[in-house]
Amino acid sequence: MADSFDEMNGWGGSDPRAAYGEIRRWLDETPPEILQTRHAQAELLFRRTGITFSVYGDAEGAERLIPFDVVPRVLTAAEWNRLEQGLVQRVEALNLLLADLYGGQEIIKAGVIPPELVTGNPQYQLAVAGHVPPQGVFVHIAGIxxxxxxxxxxxVLEDNARTPSGVSYMLENREMMLRLFPELLQRAQVAPVETYPDLLLETLRSVSPDGADGDAGIVVLTPGPHNSAFYEHSFLADKMGVELVEGADLFVRDDRVFMRTTEGPRRVDVIYRRIDDAYLDPLFFRPDSTLGVPGLLTAYLAGNVAIANAVGTGVADDKAMYSYMPEIIRFYMGREPLLANVPTWRCREAEHLSYVLDHLPELVVKEVDGSGGYGMLVGPHATKAQIAGFAAKLRAAPEKFIAQPTLALSTCPTLSDGRIQPRHVDLRPFVLTGAKGVKVVPGGLTRVALAPGSLVVNSSQGGGTKDTWVSG
Amino acid sequence: MPMLSRTAANLFWTGRYIERADFVCRLVDATARLASLPSTYGGDPTAWTGALASAGVADAFADTGLEPSELNITPFLTIGAANPSSIRNCLERARGNARAVRTALTREAWESLNGAWHEVERFTGPRLSRARAGELVEMVRRAVLAFDGSAHRTMLRDDAYWFLQLGAAMERADNTARLLDVKYHLLLPRDEAVGGSLDYFQWATILRTVSALTAYRWVYRDTVKPWLVADLLIFNTQMPRSLASCYGEIVELLDHLGEGSGRRGPAHRVAGSVQLGLEGTDIDQVFASGLHEFINRFLADNNQLGAAVAEQFLF
Incomplete structure (x- = not known):
């Protein structure tokens, strides 16, 4: 751990950083038992509110809490400004990329990315090729x-351009901190995040097919209460004041989408969907899907409904495409990327593959279309047998994998076993794109790997979350 | 504002299940009291089997093959997994319905329900002492009051609220009618020395089950007489659990629900005719034509209203 940068205490824990001045003072004057009590209070409140998630394939843990750490993570306003510009640039590029991939494919013609990244990608939805979504926006909500x-x-570790989740935790974590430690937030001058639902509503409204319309019928489409992120779906619908619908609540007539209400059909103009492409419309995609709406894609192609995020955005955020993002940004924006990529070896390329196979014990290998921390190899933490097994998988289908160096992720002070200890973190800011441009609320979701030395922050794998402060 | 039909149905059932949980709570409470009386004071060894019938779960209990004793019936009524109307199952279903439409409830209303469900989870069987059962009943009664209070204080008076209340009012009518159905033979007028009947404790139990023992005295200023108990539970419009009160409320709620569209449907017609029937009858006529028949007809009408609501609001 000595080689990790600690965001409170700097390198080697001996270089206190000004950004954490208030936090350090607070931790010094607050006994750990008090923090532990507050932590227990937070869990009780989260459970009472029903802020839970489900883990697939976990029979007993039907509804579990994501562990919440009471020690916030702090970014300075200057740090945030830099990140924000980079995020805006990156998401603009993602939208331009998608418009191009489903349009003239200039980037392939120019030889910047290989055609098989698109033609061989199951996330490329041929059904919507040539279709321009309302206001030209593809990725309305991105989690970077x-x-x-x-x-x-x-x-940037990963772009999430399909249905990124976690924003409800960003908002609820802040509410919790305001409740538990109001005076601390005031002292630290923390930028608010509570405007997110308004910005999201504004974003969705702005892409209504009939132009920005105050009466647009907006809905959040959820797979239902059994989905792991159902709480978030209901939370967002509630905060925006729009209906939370399931597929069966919607139907399509004359290429228009309606919801079934107690007073008959009501028109739907914008769908913030939290279900994957494959389940959207059984007539086009998976015929066995009961989550979607038959005819939805026809209505979409007729331009009568906006779907956020647009159909087919998955082609832009897989890890193979990710490795080309610096080139993609240069191609569309004519500028250097403001946010760096993690160096990435594409196993589809022979030289890269042989390098990866030679260096597996020091690399992280991921499936190009994997998510949630599943199906990956963390070389330094793997046994010889696991590495040998993974090497065989790699040789069998190299195009399915990319590899990255094991980064020495920064650590943040975290309450663990009753005392403050450094734990590795990442950050997912949420970036909104509407007809009027790109917006980011200051902060995001900080995920923390709670086990000592662990680098896996995914909530499905025992990671926790922290409130994220942009301060000063 | 129209609302999703699925949401309306979920709210309706949330209202019903919460009301049923509350009814079973009072039933368990009143029955425990009746069963604990010495037999010379009307203590009734069959009190618990009577409670099963009043909750409408006598058959479900028979299916368990258990001996019908307090030891077996108390856990069955409170936390029994095999009992669709156990307090625990009612709360679980109310919560399940509410969770599917989280956005239609205020945070306060949802949290009171979710909190109660987590509490009930802590009561595990198969045995449940009388004291533990008492704790459970007390906790749930408070939770139901908290839910009603938060709904009353925090929810918009819109369709979501009306559907929640409609489910509750229909369930309340159903519960009162079922209680009368099981106990009707105790309420038939007879020539007996006033105050000398051992049935007194049965009548008091009926009143306790609908929280109306004190109310009875305020209304009639008289000792407990069986025909007046029937009158209170059927016709008295001041008594919130009487059939007449419930239908007054149902008709009002359906009017609210029709305001948006200006349309009236089959539910309005069924509820209106039941209410009219209640207004045009008194307790003497009911006894003349048969209390049991009257109650059976009412239960059938209430079921028909359930079907009409589902039809009209596209559940």
Missing amino acids: DLVRTGPDDFY
Whole structure:
């Protein structure tokens, strides 16, 4: 751990950083038992509110809490400004990329990315090729995962351009901190995040097919209460004051979408969907899907409904495409990327593959279309047998994998076993794109790996969350 | 404002299940009291089997093959997994319905329900002492009051609220009618020395089950007489659990629900005719034509209203 940068105490824990001045003072004057009590209070309140998630394939843990750490993570306003510009640039590029991939494919013609990234990608939805979504926006809501390795070193670890989740935790964690430690937030001058639901509503309204319309019928489409993120779906619908619908609540007539109400059909113009492409419309995608709406894609192609995020955005956020993001940004924006990528080896390329196979014990290998921390190899933490097994998988289908160096992720002070200890963190800011441009609320979701030395922050794998402060 | 039909149905059932949980709580409470009386004072060894019938779960209990004793019936009524109307199952279903439409409830209303469900989870069987059962009943009664209070204080008076109340009012009518159905033979007028009947404790139990023992005295200023108990539970419009009160409320709620569209449907017609029937009858006529028949007809009408609501609001 000595080689990790600690965001409160700097390198080697001996270089206190000004950003954490208030936090350090607070931790010094608050006995750990008090923190532990507050932590227990927070869990009780989260459970009472029903802020839970479900883990797939976990029979007993039907509804579990995501562990919440009471010690906030702090970014300075200057750090945030830099990140924000990079995020805006990156998401603008993602939208331009998608418009191009489903349009003239200039980037392939120019030889910047290989055609098989698109043609061989199951996330490329041929059904919507040539279709321009309302207001030309593809990725309305993006979650860009960032990691930090030093005072000025931030990297994009992953782009999430399909249905990124976690924003409800960003908002609820702040509410919890305001409830538990109001005076601390005031002292630290923390930028508010509570405007997110309004910005999201504004974003969705702005892409209504009939132009920005105050009466647009907006809904959140959820797979239902059994989905792991159901709480978030209901939370967002509630905060925006729009209906939370399931597929069966919607139907399509004359290429228009309606919801079934107690007073008959009501028109729907914008759907913030939290279900995957494959389940959206059984007539086009998976015929066995009961989550979607038959005919929805026809209505979409007729331009009568906006779907956020647009159909087919998955082609832009897989890890193979990710490795080309610096080139993609240069191609569309004519500028250098403001946020760096983590160096990435594409196993589809022979030289890269042989390098990866030679260096597995020091690399992280991921499936290009995997998510949630599943199906990955963390070389330094793997046994010889696991590495040998993974090497075989790699040789069998190299195009399915990318590899990255094991980064020395930054750590933040975290309450663990009754005392404050450094734990690795990442950051997922949420980036909104509407007809009027790109917006980011200051902060995001900080995920923390609660086990000592662990680098896996995914909530499905025992990670926790922290409130994220942009301060000063 | 129209609302999703699925949401309306979920709210309706949330209201019903919460009301049923509350009824079973009072039933368990009143029955425990009746069963604990010495037999010379009307203590009734069959009190618990009577409670099963009043809750409408006598058959479900028979299916368990257990001996019908307090030891077996108390856990069955309170936390029994095999009992669709156990307090625990009612809360679980109310919460399940509410969770699917989280956005239609205020945070306060949802939290009172969610909190109660987590509390009930701590009561595990198969045995449940009388004291533990008492704790459970007390906790749930408070939770139901908290839910009603938060709904009353925090929810918009819109369709979501009306559907929640509609479910509750229909369930309340159903519960009162079922209680009368099981106990009707105790309420038939007879020539007996006033105050000398051992049935007194049965009548008091009926009143306790609908929280109306004190109310009875205020209304009639008289000792407990069986025909007046029937009158209170059927016709008295001041008594919130009487059939007449419930239908007054149901008709009002349906009017609210019709305001948005200006349309009236089958539910309005069924509820209106039941209410009219209640207004045009008194307790003497009911006894003349048969209390049991009257109650059976009412239960059938209430079921028909359930079907009409589902039809009209596209559940």
